[in-house]
Amino acid sequence: MQGVDSDRPETPAGKPADRFLDREEGWLRFNQRVLELAEDTSVPLLERVRYLAIFSSNLDEFFMVRVAGLKRRLATGLAVATQTGYHPRELLERVSELTHELMLRHAECFTTSVAPALAEAGIRIVRWDQLDDTDRHRMRRYFRRSIYPILTPLAVDLAHPFPYISGRSLNLGVTVRDPNAGGRTFARIKVPTVLPRFIELGGERFVPVEDVIAGHLPQLFEGMEVLEHHAFRVTRNADLEVDEDETDDLVQSLENELLRRRFGPLVRLEVEDTISDPVLRTLREELGAEEGEIFRVPGPLSLAGLDQIADLDRPELRYDPMVPVEPRALQGRVDDLFAVLGEGELLVHHPYESFVGTTERFLALAASDPQVVAIKQTLYRTSGDSAIVRSLIEAARSGKEVVVLVEIKARFDEQQNIRWARTLEDAGCHVVYGVVGLKTHCKLALVVRREGDGSLRRYGHIGTGNYNPSTARVYEDFGLFSADPEVGEDLSDLFNHLTGFSRKRHYRRLSVAPGGLREDLMAQIHQEIGNAARSEPAGIRIKVNSLVDEDIIDALYDASCAGVPVDLWVRGACALRPGVPGLSETIRVRSVLGRFLEHSRVLVFENGGDPRVWLGSADLMPRNLDRRVEALVRVADPEQRARLVDLMELAMADTTASWRLDQFGTWTRVTHDAGGEALLDVQNTLRGDRHLRAVDG
Structure with a gap:
């Protein structure tokens, strides 16, 4: 990308028109920095594997949201130039070019650096043609027991239209020939998502699941001649569109939209570079993929599944264990948190300082303390087994006033947040879904407690990260606990804005x-x-x-x-x-x-x-x-x-x-x-x- 050109036209404010870097390219360069960590041989090996998985997962979301948004603007005729002067079609071409480069670099990192290093450490990812007879026999038994019953080969012919390919699914495209009739037929096999990405052979050796399926194609197409098979993968538009002004039930509308997410338009087709031209032509025509949407890379595909390898119990191949500490102000006083906050505000830095010993404890103490009369909380993303949600449920069941704002439009956590909202409602919490037309992204908790003199005092928490104990172990975030009356007033005002009607603009410390x-x-x-x-x-x-x-x-x-x-x-x-x-x-x-x-x-x-x-x-x-x-x-x-x-x-x-x-x-x-x-x-x-x-x- 070129630098600022002094000869380029200037804006009315006197600034050069090309003073902005492109946002989409900037995001891809961020993912490139993730990839550079995977390429860094000084990083512990399984952490490099994790970075490869993160790169793949990040890129999926980029296509599902950002690239999908550009394509939607083109389709709807809203194709105005970006802040950097790109027309959306030009930007899509640039994104495609950069993504091709990065995906090839990612595949090369895996095949020429990380996979050989894993092999040296005794962890091997092997392909089907590298298995010996003993391994193949073991895989035949595994296939019959754990894979074959859930597979559904779908043929494509006059009676069977090309099947729908769901987003982020891994598939095999298979070409077979009928030895009697002589004609060729294309079939698709979806790799079930309930299966592990890599099948364990024993002794920290693994084979990609699609290889195990491909090794048994004659059983799936008995009596047919299997001519070729190739892995492919589709990424689809996964952004949700709910008109909040037109819906009577936001939760129901969102659930309906979640069902439609699986059927969004294609934004990327990934294929292994060994794919034949006829099979690629079939996929391209049936899926409606344009040339710039097709990405040919060395296999295996779907390397977000490398998380399975990164989770292996090999501590010598990881970063040293991280044990969060208690903040100095809480040492010896963990069950006296409200008194500590009465003496002054507490700033905590996660994951260096314990999330469990501060944020989770704050809400657990609030739930069990008979002097606490009310709790108000925002939830944007939380974990599958949330101690914070359990504390809120306990508080509501003990008769406390509990108000929870659950943001059900948190991207890719919508379904889980809807489940949490219903669980909280069933427990007696007052659950609200925020302000129409806005996502509620702030991280706030407010506890109202009756003090010894009979007065009510407010204790608050304002954070930079979600109330999620899982991500709190790997996300760097700050949280400020405060019993300052001004912060308490601000939090009360803001929660009233979120749950009622208010147009307050100016606060005291917020x-x-x-x-x-x-x-x-x-x-x-x-x-x-x-x-x-x-x-x-x-x-x-x-x-x-x-x-x-x-x-x-x-x-x-x-x-x-x-x-x-x-x-x-x-x-x-x-x-x-x-x-x-x-x-x-x-x-x-x-x-x-x-x-x-x-x-x-x-x-x-x-x-x-x-x-x-x-x-x-x-x-x-x-x-x-x-x-x-x-x-x-x-x-x-x-x-x-x-x-x-x-x-x-x-x-x-x-x-x-x-x-x-x-x-x-x-x-x-x-x-x-x-x-x-x-x-x-x-x-x-x-x-x-x-x-x-x-x-x-």
Whole structure:
């Protein structure tokens, strides 16, 4: 991608028209950074396997949502140019080109680096033609017992139309010949999703499930001559469209839409590179796949299933065990959490500090404490066996007032969230589904407790991550616990907005979207511009998952032009071009990927030397600022503010390993200094810091 061209036309604001990087390409470059971790031989082997699986899963979702959205815009005639000047058709071509490159690189990493390394470690993924007679005999018994009864070969002929191929399913396309009639017939076999991706042969040896099926095709097509077989896979549009203004029952409408998700339009056809031209032609014609939608890669396909291998019990091939610690303020007082919060606010950093010992305990204590009279909670994504949901159910059954806002439109968790909502309703909780037309993405809990003097006191939690104990072990997030009356008032007001009717825009210590958050962020950026003009301390530090909002980016450009230092820590897509002369010379962009998914959102404004620090749920994207309910909380405690500022400085330091973005959109991984010395790893440094705190505490 080209850099900013000074000869290109400028916007009315005087900025170059090509000042934005493309969002879709930015996301693909993020997934490329995931792939680079899989390619890194210094990373423990099974973690490399995990990164390969994550890459595949990420790419599936990208096609199901982002690529599907581009295709929908073309189909509906809304094909306006993107912020980078691409027409959607041009952008689809660019996405296809980049994706082809990355998928081939992913396959090469698996076949030439990771799979051989696994074999050296005694873990082998073998294909059918590599099995000896003993293995084949074992697989014949397994096939008859566990696979054959659930297979359904579907022939394609005049009496049998081409079958529907569901999204993300793995399939075999088989060509057979009738030795009597002499004609050729195509058949499709779907690999049942109830089967493991890899069948264990014993001794940490595995064979892809489609190979086992393919090895028994003569039994499935008895009396026919099997001429060829090839694996293929389809990705479909999986975005949901529910008109909330037109539906009388949002849950029922969403359930109906979930059923239709399986039948969305095709957006990608993956085939093994050994596929024959006639079979590919059949698939292309029957599925309606265009040339740019076809991806030929070395097998095996569907490598998101490598999670099965990554889960093997081989601790020597993993990162060292991570044991979260209790925050220093709670050591020896874990069952006295409300008293601790009465003495001051508590900032916790997951997964370094325990989610179970803080967030889960907060709600468990609230459920069992007879002095607690009410609990209010938002749930965006949670786990299949959630201690938090159990606490809410226990609280409701004990007579407490429990209100739970369940966001049933959380993408790919819709069905699970509907189940949780009904379970909570059955237990006596008041369940609401948020605000019409918006997703409720904020992470909030409010506990109302009767104190010894008979007064009611509010205890709140504002987080950057979901109330999900499973992801809390691998997602980096912050949570702020507070008994501050202003935070309690804000949370009460916000929950009243979510469950009733309110158009409140301005809060005390919260900043809430939609409405006030965008306005607050722009005001603080412009305040830093004013401070710089007055030669007062000025600076902006932001940590987010994505930065693509054009108005925010333009404001950051203005800040840079005014001389304000701007440090951006962006995990995923970033549409801002740093380091452009005359536009963004004072802006640096870093990305950190590693053992933990950097998920927290933190914003620091220098504020003349008295930093204003915020944390919360919002990324800097139009959907988060304008179409979701999001909440940031201002951190008041000086030590906690300093802790967050120190974290930002650590990540942005030249002595810290990271990916660094240039004005052309290229991310460069920097792990060693000019002398060859390894740079600091943010996550390892924080692990050590938490460990020392636990020992010293």
